[in-house]
Amino acid sequence: MGKLIAHNSNAGVIFCVYSLFFSVFLSAPLSLAKPFFSLSDQCPPSFSLNSDNQCQLRNLYQFYDSLQDRGLGGLKTALPEHRDGFSPQQIDLGRLLFFDPVLSGDKNLSCANCHNPALGFSDGMGRSVGAGGKVSQRSAPTLWNSAFLRVFFWDARANSLEEQAVGPLFSDHEMANTPQQLIANLSQVDAYPQLFSQAFPGSGDPLIIDNIATALSAFQSSLISLNSPYDRYAHGDANALSSAELEGLNVFRSFVARCSQCHTPPLFTNQQVAVIGTPEPTGLARDIGAAQTFNAERLRGGFKVPTLRNIARTAPYMHSGKFTTLRDAAEFYTKGRGHAVPEGETLLLHWHISDPKLTDTELDRLVDFMGALTDERFIPKIPDQVPSGLLNSKVNISLVTELGEN
Numbered sequence: 001m002g003k004l005i006a007h008n009s010n011a012g013v014i015f016c017v018y019s020l021f022f023s024v025f026l027s028a029p030l031s032l033a034k035p036f037f038s039l040s041d042q043c044p045p046s047f048s049l050n051s052d053n054q055c056q057l058r059n060l061y062q063f064y065d066s067l068q069d070r071g072l073g074g075l076k077t078a079l080p081e082h083r084d085g086f087s088p089q090q091i092d093l094g095r096l097l098f099f100d101p102v103l104s105g106d107k108n109l110s111c112a113n114c115h116n117p118a119l120g121f122s123d124g125m126g127r128s129v130g131a132g133g134k135v136s137q138r139s140a141p142t143l144w145n146s147a148f149l150r151v152f153f154w155d156a157r158a159n160s161l162e163e164q165a166v167g168p169l170f171s172d173h174e175m176a177n178t179p180q181q182l183i184a185n186l187s188q189v190d191a192y193p194q195l196f197s198q199a200f201p202g203s204g205d206p207l208i209i210d211n212i213a214t215a216l217s218a219f220q221s222s223l224i225s226l227n228s229p230y231d232r233y234a235h236g237d238a239n240a241l242s243s244a245e246l247e248g249l250n251v252f253r254s255f256v257a258r259c260s261q262c263h264t265p266p267l268f269t270n271q272q273v274a275v276i277g278t279p280e281p282t283g284l285a286r287d288i289g290a291a292q293t294f295n296a297e298r299l300r301g302g303f304k305v306p307t308l309r310n311i312a313r314t315a316p317y318m319h320s321g322k323f324t325t326l327r328d329a330a331e332f333y334t335k336g337r338g339h340a341v342p343e344g345e346t347l348l349l350h351w352h353i354s355d356p357k358l359t360d361t362e363l364d365r366l367v368d369f370m371g372a373l374t375d376e377r378f379i380p381k382i383p384d385q386v387p388s389g390l391l392n393s394k395v396n397i398s399l400v401t402e403l404g405e406n
């Protein structure tokens with residue numbers, strides 16, 4: 001109606017007022033109409049699209065061909081193998097699923113509740129709280145750079161993102177769903193069947209658990225953080241680190257502190273399990289960690305070495321959030337080998353856990369250096385709406401406060 005043009009001047013003014021009136025009122029119901037979802041055909045930043053419609057990772061580390069002995073003390077080392085080759089549509093479907101609470105049994109909890117982009121893809125808690133308020137045993141790890149991981153969970157019990165993805169969906173402590181219920185709930189959302197067909201063309205019934213796992217893996221492996229001040233320094237920009245951060249790097253790499261033996265650049269984890277003897281929060285029984293996964297007593301209290309990428313964003317620290325600050329976490333290493341192991345408990349501490357006797361200044365510099373591992377510039381776009389229409393208020397509120405955007 002706004003398109004009609006009246007030629008007579010007076011009538012024209014009246015007509016315009018009318019058409020404005022109508023367009024405001026009549027368009028109101030239209031804006032309440034269900035939003036239309038379609039999937040991106042572009043790869044996220046740091047990926048390029050090949051002729052098979054696959055997103056392929058591109059970064060400067062790919063020019064370095066060795067995991068050892070390259071450049072100044074190993075700065076120019078390659079990254080480990082990574083997952084890529086997902087289509088833009090699969091990545092984008094994964095993004096919608098990741099933020100959609102319809103994935104959980106009670107439709108209250110999305111992956112982003114515990115892996116919140118505004119909190120370094122973690123949740124700011126020592127131990128995550130899942131469906132029905134159940135407190136899980138451990139803290140939510142960051143998902144940045146999970147494309148490079150071979151080992152998942154604190155106790156190293158999963159070996160691929162796909163294997164991992166179904167874990168939280170069907171765990172009572174996390175999203176408490178069942179496979180049948182999940183498929184039923186997704187099928188009832190108008191947009192999903194068609195979005196799954198778009199992301200998985202050519203398959204008879206695309207809305208299946210395997211494809212949910214693939215889409216979630218595709219999205220997670222697109223979360224690349226490799227452009228921190230540390231990376232720019234490693235690639236040759238001598239001014240990228242401040243003198244305090246550089247001092248910290250030197251402590252970090254020294255054979256006194258030995259941090260880089262386990263938190264090995266460029267991923268800042270060697271992806272191995274190590275027993276380092278961290279304390280449990282007061283009153284909690286010892287978490288035996290990897291001893292259960294591998295049925296090996298010598299791994300009692302052993303955990304996967306976590307990445308330190310974006311570590312300044314993911315307090316509190318360690319598997320159950322015992323340490324509130326990075327300074328406390330760093331100080332743990334210099335309080336004496338095994339100082340936090342309770343009496344009567346035998347743990348086979350890793351040989352790189354020593355007695356480095358770091359000074360207060362060295363600890364401060366370590367904290368400065370770990371801060372230089374922050375890079376969140378490729379933070380994905382948070383959907384304004386998810387296909388189910390169930391908005392995730394917790395995630396949105398912290399995004400507004402932390403990132404200043406919605």
Ligand code: HEC
Nearest residue numbers: 110111114128129130138139140141152153154155168174
């Ligand atoms: C209730 C909170 C919660 C929810 C919801 C949740 N997670 Fe997690 N996530 C965790 C916790 C806690 C861990 C660590 C568990 C452990 O190690 O035993 C974890 C571990 C992971 C890991 C392993 C990371 C690593 O470095 O080892 C990945 C990947 C992951 N979650 C992805 C997801 C995805 C995808 C979803 C949604 C389908 C999801 N999570 C939902 C809390 C949650």
Ligand code: HEC
Nearest residue numbers: 258259262274278303304305306317318319329333350352
């Ligand atoms: C022997 C291997 C090893 C060495 C050496 C080591 N770490 Fe760790 N680091 C680990 C393991 C394993 C964990 C997880 C332990 C846990 O959760 O109980 C960890 C956890 C951390 C965390 C917490 C990460 C998180 O996501 O919560 C920080 C910070 C950290 N280390 C910094 C350092 C610094 C700084 C040094 C050097 C002073 C160092 N590490 C030396 C193995 C090591």
